[in-house]
Amino acid sequence: MKRDDLYDLAAFAVVAEHGSFTRAAAELSMSQSALSHAMKALEERLGVRLLSRTTRSVSTTEAGETLLRSLGPALDEISSGVNAVGALRGKLSGTVRVTATKHAVSSVVMPVLPRFLASHPDIRLDIIVDDNLTDIVADRIDAGIRFGDIVEKDMIAVRIGPDIRMAVVGAPSYFADHPVPKTPRDLAGHRCINYRHVRTGGLYAWDFEEKGRPFEVRVEGPLVFNNADLTREAALAGQGIAYVYADEVASDIRAGRLKRILERWCPIFPGYYLYHPSRRQTPPALAALIAALRYKP
Numbered sequence: 001m002k003r004d005d006l007y008d009l010a011a012f013a014v015v016a017e018h019g020s021f022t023r024a025a026a027e028l029s030m031s032q033s034a035l036s037h038a039m040k041a042l043e044e045r046l047g048v049r050l051l052s053r054t055t056r057s058v059s060t061t062e063a064g065e066t067l068l069r070s071l072g073p074a075l076d077e078i079s080s081g082v083n084a085v086g087a088l089r090g091k092l093s094g095t096v097r098v099t100a101t102k103h104a105v106s107s108v109v110m111p112v113l114p115r116f117l118a119s120h121p122d123i124r125l126d127i128i129v130d131d132n133l134t135d136i137v138a139d140r141i142d143a144g145i146r147f148g149d150i151v152e153k154d155m156i157a158v159r160i161g162p163d164i165r166m167a168v169v170g171a172p173s174y175f176a177d178h179p180v181p182k183t184p185r186d187l188a189g190h191r192c193i194n195y196r197h198v199r200t201g202g203l204y205a206w207d208f209e210e211k212g213r214p215f216e217v218r219v220e221g222p223l224v225f226n227n228a229d230l231t232r233e234a235a236l237a238g239q240g241i242a243y244v245y246a247d248e249v250a251s252d253i254r255a256g257r258l259k260r261i262l263e264r265w266c267p268i269f270p271g272y273y274l275y276h277p278s279r280r281q282t283p284p285a286l287a288a289l290i291a292a293l294r295y296k297p
Helices: 003-018 021-028 032-046 062-088 102-119 172-177 184-189 228-236 250-254 284-293
Strands: 051-053 058-060 094-100 123-129 143-147 155-159 164-170 193-195 206-210 213-217 223-225 242-245 259-261 272-277
Touching (some): 058 062, 094 102, 094 284, 102 143, 102 228, 143 284, 164 250, 184 206, 184 213, 193 228
Parallel strands (some): 094 123, 193 223
Antiparallel strands (some): 206 213
């Protein structure tokens, strides 16, 4: 294989990942026209079309997808090797791509970022915020952060945060006009603020627990969001009852802006875990991030 072939194959993987020549060119620090020319030259050398181009996006053809499936692991191995060599000189480098929920980023990642980035100035973190479960292998993502009870069993998982408690809250102005629910089943008569999953489109059923037995309640109301921050804002504005992470509204509860209800029914989830595929060797930059995030009770 010629040197130019390897460079162009790596560039093709970046274009396929972003679905955009503009974003890929920015990551590769080259002009869009030069990148487009390189992809056309690669296709001519291989004698097959790899990318389907439109005025708005770029996608892989069937041949391109076939190439990408075999190319991805090989490029990952090369990247790991380069990073490992860098680690030998005592200076970690490389990009670590992580998918996580916004709450996970805010609660367990952001607090350690200043020290981690100061200690490893050549490591770049690419954090993809997504509330849905992502296939990190198919999407060539190094690691994911999710609740421990939903991590796939074939993944290596490391606990990085404490247990998470949920809270049902409403503003005093809302309860001035509506009776406080005595049990979760009383929510049927209330204006509740629903959360919609972005990928599936379904509404989240509120989780509760009674004498150790979990159950779900599907609620109704005039508002639906796919963003937790807006759910909290709507609750603060007195627009209904919300089901949120307890730590996100702790200050609002202490200040009296929100009232917590049904606390004894609210479950505790088994905290956040960072998970990644089983490999012969964990990339040094990822290993450093895991060490920084590891939960220490």
